[in-house]
Amino acid sequence: MAFTRPAGKHRAPNRLTRRTATVAGVATLATAGVIGTLASPAMADDVKAPSAQEVSLERTILVGDSVADRIAAQAVAQQYEAEQAAAKAEARAKAVAKAKAEAKVKARAEAAAKAKAGRERAARDAERKRLNAYVAPVTGSYVSTGYRTGGNLWSSGSHTGIDFHAASGTPVHAVGAGTVVEAGWGGAYGNNVVIKMNDGTYTQYGHLSSIGVSVGQSVTSDQQIALSGATGNVTGPHLHFEARTSPDYGSDIDPVAYLRSHGVNV
Structure with a gap:
């Protein structure tokens, strides 16, 4: 079965x-x-x-x-x-x-953000250095007449600034960042510009043939502000440069020492 x-x-x-x-x-x-x-x-x-x-x-x-x-x-x-x-x-x-995968994406995003922040910080630092840096008022020139030089050419009996050799029409630059407090005729200084610097001091640029800034205008270091000339009480074209503790005549300080204290050798 x-x-x-x-x-x-x-x-x-x-x-x-x-x-x-x-x-x-x-x-x-x-x-x-x-x-x-x-x-x-x-x-x-x-x-x-x-x-x-x-x-x-x-x-x-x-x-x-x-x-x-x-x-x-x-x-x-x-x-x-x-x-x-x-x-x-x-x-x-x-x-x-x-x-x-998410950790990799996050790490890449963080690295990109960090790199971007680094670039922005470097750019800010460079801009800050540029703004705080000082330059000579006339590029490639030299001092033709020193500070406190005596003579009857000056009403005070001595030179209250320094003269830079410059042919008429040579670009004149702000030595540092600041605000224009005077721009126009200055008597014996001829056409002149006075700038209140960001550090509280004042700089003056005299005997100009033309002026390219106005009162109240902010300027940066190395910005062209005028052209040199022979206006005012002069014997020939040049740039008269002064450093002062105030905007008033008679508060002058040694311009060479002033520039050198800001890293400019003249």
Whole structure:
């Protein structure tokens, strides 16, 4: 006799099928004379109680089924746990990769911002140095008449500034940053410009042929403010330059020492 059953993954034959197959096998053994003690000829047609051997076989089958079921369930549980662990590991890996990518983007942004801030700071420093720097009033010139030089050319009896050699029309520059407080005719100084410097001192530029700034105007270091000339009390074209502690005549200080104190060698 043949017994059939549906096939299933991770599933042993059910108890009824296995028991039926076993009993059939026992019956076959009895017919062949292998198990002769299972039934007597007189009771062949009657229902008989199972023997001890049958009971033992059935118990073995039941135990085997229980163990197989547990093993199958355990296998399914282990597979589920493995799949869950793999899913969690994949999620962690994705999270780590995302965090690394975001960290790289953030680091690049911070580096770019830092570089930009550095460039802006350098530009501000350069501009501040430029504004605070001092230059000679006439580029490439030299002092032709020194400070406190005596003679009847000056009403005070001595030179209150220094003269820079300069042909008429030579550009004249502000020696530093400040605000124009006088721009026009200055008597013996001819056309002149007076600037209140940012450090509180004053500088004067005299005998100009033309003026390019006006009172109240802010100027920067090295900015052209006029052209040299020979206006006022002069014997020839040049630039008269004074440094003062106030805008008033008579508060003059040594212009060479003043320029040198600001890094300008004349």
